[in-house]
Amino acid sequence: MARGTQMDAAARFGPLRPRLIRVAYRMLGSVADAEDVVQDAFIRWMGTDRNAVREPEAFLRRIVTRLCLDQMKSARAQRETYVGPWLPEPVVEEADEEEDVTLPLMLALERLSPLERAAFLLHDVFGLAFDEVARTIQRDTAACRQLAARARDHVRDARPRFQVEKQRGLEIAGAFFAASRSGDMGALGALLAQDVSFHSDGGGKRPAAIRPAIGHGQVMQVHKALAVLFGKYGSILLRTCMVNGLPGFVTREADGELQTTALDIEDGHVTAIYIMRNPDKLRHLH
The missing domain is CATH 1.10.1900 (c-terminal domain of poly(a) binding protein)
Known part of the structure; x- marks a missing residue:
């Protein structure tokens, strides 16, 4: 029994x-x-x-x-x-999946208090009524409304204004991979927005930038240095895919470890590059 x-x-x-x-x-x-x-x-x-x-x-x-x-x-x-920039663990989606919380929004959620984050996710993302949110986080309904409203104010700028069409986004991701690995700086530069940013998370376990690179010039300098390494040691594209709701790709790098790259894209240009190199955060992808 x-x-x-x-x-x-x-x-x-x-x-x-x-x-x-x-x-x-x-x-x-x-x-x-x-x-x-x-x-x-x-x-x-x-x-x-x-x-x-x-x-x-x-x-x-x-x-x-x-x-x-x-x-x-x-x-x-x-x-x-934590050593260097912290990024959430990458989730690689299947072709028919739609992600409701993109990587920039996940980063914005990090700035919220735990209760604000819970109220926002449960109500705004998962669609729960505030009465149910209140029962879940053990606060009254009015307090939950305030928590969600404060959270909304903090994350408003992180929600995509113009979501790139998925197939177009994956094409741009493929072009980004080709240009960055071949050292074609002209093609790469044309893909980047002027205010582009570059973020890499190695967690102290693999080489990665300790601080984000901000602006077209800085990001191009980073990629000029990386192109030399790619040319010498290689980088294998495993698949282009959506990574945390953003177009991107998964690669196997010269050290044999996986790496994910996610690209925030607006108006056909890459506005942010997020690279996950921390092996502890990539285990589930193996």
Whole structure:
């Protein structure tokens, strides 16, 4: 009987797991941490009187959100000692998937308090009513409205004004790869906006820029130096794809490790380049 009950609990949890991981990842910016939180929620679900739970998805979402809020307190302290720019772990999407939270928005969410982030994600991204948000984060409805409004003000500029069409974005990503690896600085320069920025996350584990490069001139200087290395050691394109909602690509670099590149594109020009080199944040892509 107990085994049958456990199997039933697992069968009811299974279809909800992907949605719960989406919530946890957007809260934490880490695939591994999101999976750990959802597994913890599953263990708690197994020990719950499930006959008393009318809405399993809402019940589990509350557990996941509260676990994330607890974890975010320690995560903030860890990021204060992080080496170089911190970027969220890259999520590579399948061709038919649409991402509701792009990488620039994920970075903007980092500036919010944990409660602001939770209220914004649950209401603005996942579409929950404020009454449900209030039950989830254990605040009253009016407070949740204020939290979401403050969050909206902070992240407004990070939401894309003109979303590039996916296929066009992937074509630009392919052209960016070809120009940057071949050393064709003329073609590369033509792809970049004047206010382009360059961000790379090595986490102290692989070489990466300690500070972002800002502006067309600085970013071109970075790529001139990189072109020499690419020409000497090579860089293998594995696939062009959407990375955290942005056009980009996955490569295998000379050290044998993976790397992701995501490009923020407006009006046909690259306005920001996000490169993930930290091997700890790329394990799930292997």
